[in-house]
Amino acid sequence: MNSAIKDLADWAKSQGWTVEDDANGYTRFFDPEGNYITRYPATPSNPYRRMKDVTVALKKAGLQVPPPSKKEQRAQRRKEQKP
Amino acid sequence: MTDWVITTTLGVDATPDTMAAWEDRLDAFDALAARIPRLGQTVITLHVGADDLIKATTVALDAVADAAGAEPIAIETITEAEQERRADEPTLPELMSAADIAEQLGVSRQRVHQLRETAAFPAPLADLRGGAIWDAAAIRKFDRDWTRKPGRPAHRETA
Numbered sequence: 551m552n553s554a555i556k557d558l559a560d561w562a563k564s565q566g567w568t569v570e571d572d573a574n575g576y577t578r579f580f581d582p583e584g585n586y587i588t589r590y591p592a593t594p595s596n597p598y599r600r601m602k603d604v605t606v607a608l609k610k611a612g613l614q615v616p617p618p619s620k621k622e623q624r625a626q627r628r629k630e631q632k633p
Numbered sequence: 634m635t636d637w638v639i640t641t642t643l644g645v646d647a648t649p650d651t652m653a654a655w656e657d658r659l660d661a662f663d664a665l666a667a668r669i670p671r672l673g674q675t676v677i678t679l680h681v682g683a684d685d686l687i688k689a690t691t692v693a694l695d696a697v698a699d700a701a702g703a704e705p706i707a708i709e710t711i712t713e714a715e716q717e718r719r720a721d722e723p724t725l726p727e728l729m730s731a732a733d734i735a736e737q738l739g740v741s742r743q744r745v746h747q748l749r750e751t752a753a754f755p756a757p758l759a760d761l762r763g764g765a766i767w768d769a770a771a772i773r774k775f776d777r778d779w780t781r782k783p784g785r786p787a788h789r790e791t792a
């Protein structure tokens with residue numbers, strides 16, 4: 551699996567989704583009912599853009615994404631305050 | 634020149650092989666095909682560099698018609714920055730439990746349950762066996778508007 555997609559794949563799996571790599575190197579996403587949704591290539595031409603497009607597509611298909619926890623928000627604020 | 638993201642919605646529930654073929658044909662647009670099973674629809678997202686939104690939309694419509702042989706039932710054109718914002722946006726609101734609300738309001742959990750009985754207190758989004766959960770934004774609004782009356786409630790004379 552492409553490392554760029556790992557966090558999203560791990561989150562989807564935690565929500566009952568199935569994420570698997572096919573023989574051609576694509577990471578394929580299936581919703582909790584087993585419906586195929588979309589795929590992420592092993593070597594996308596623009597990984598950042600493809601990551602955003604896949605995230606939007608998975609959310610449209612029903613993947614729920616919560617806001618950052620208070621702990622994550624604090625960590626983000628600390629990061630932003632660092633010079 | 635602006636980078637546009639055009640999402641076309643097709644009123645067909647395409648197979649994975651068909652979607653892969655569409656992506657291959659639209660490779661120049663960095664296309665992504667994805668299903669929305671509950672609606673029986675398939676979306677194709679394309680990236681087009683163009684001077685304005687209308688030109689980008691026209692290019693994408695022609696490309697999808699050629700590649701998929703179908704007219705979209707919906708189309709949306711947004712900037713790449715807006716696509717990034719949508720990708721990063723949570724689908725759920727920030728939630729609060731009774732304990733979180735007690736901390737937010739600076740009161741005890743028992744007081745939170747008393748406040749629930751007042752008309753101004755927000756209704757929970759869900760009332761589960763393990764406890765209710767609220768939209769944090771609604772609780773913060775209540776906190777801003779809440780007129781606190783310190784001390785015990787005034788004693789009422791009983792007959």
